[in-house]
Amino acid sequence: MMVDHIRRSFAYLSCLSLLAIVAAGCTLPDLTRGRDYGEPPICEVHASVMTKQKVPVISGYDLYGPQWAVAMHEYFPHCDSPRRRDIDTTVYGEWALDYVCPECNKARDNWFIRNRPDIARAKGLIE
Numbered sequence: 001m002m003v004d005h006i007r008r009s010f011a012y013l014s015c016l017s018l019l020a021i022v023a024a025g026c027t028l029p030d031l032t033r034g035r036d037y038g039e040p041p042i043c044e045v046h047a048s049v050m051t052k053q054k055v056p057v058i059s060g061y062d063l064y065g066p067q068w069a070v071a072m073h074e075y076f077p078h079c080d081s082p083r084r085r086d087i088d089t090t091v092y093g094e095w096a097l098d099y100v101c102p103e104c105n106k107a108r109d110n111w112f113i114r115n116r117p118d119i120a121r122a123k124g125l126i127e
């Protein structure tokens with residue numbers, strides 16, 4: 001009787017564990033999203049999963065001045081702002097497919113608001 005109870009409890013707990021594992025598997029983010037192969041694309045600054053997006057390509061890097069270039073390199077390297085034409089990705093005319101980090105976009109917008117309110121206003125980030 002006691003052995004039956006233990007056996008049934010063990011089977012019940014095993015089922016619960018299996019369900020928990022399946023449920024966890026269903027809620028984990030898809031780290032391969034936007035990636036063709038290899039390791040998931042993670043932003044080295046924000047540790048956020050990046051997605052592959054179409055971004056504009058330009059010839060110069062100082063789109064909004066030299067301070068912009070330094071800030072982009074350090075704080076929001078994967079924002080969806082225009083990329084240099086000589087970046088290490090395939091360029092299709094005026095645009096390229098590259099990985100974009102949502103946190104880099106937020107950091108870029110905040111940089112505009114703090115350092116270039118004229119651009120932030122033109123982009124509708126501030127009134």
Ligand SMILES: [Zn+2]
Nearest residue numbers: 043046101104
């Ligand atoms: Zn980022």
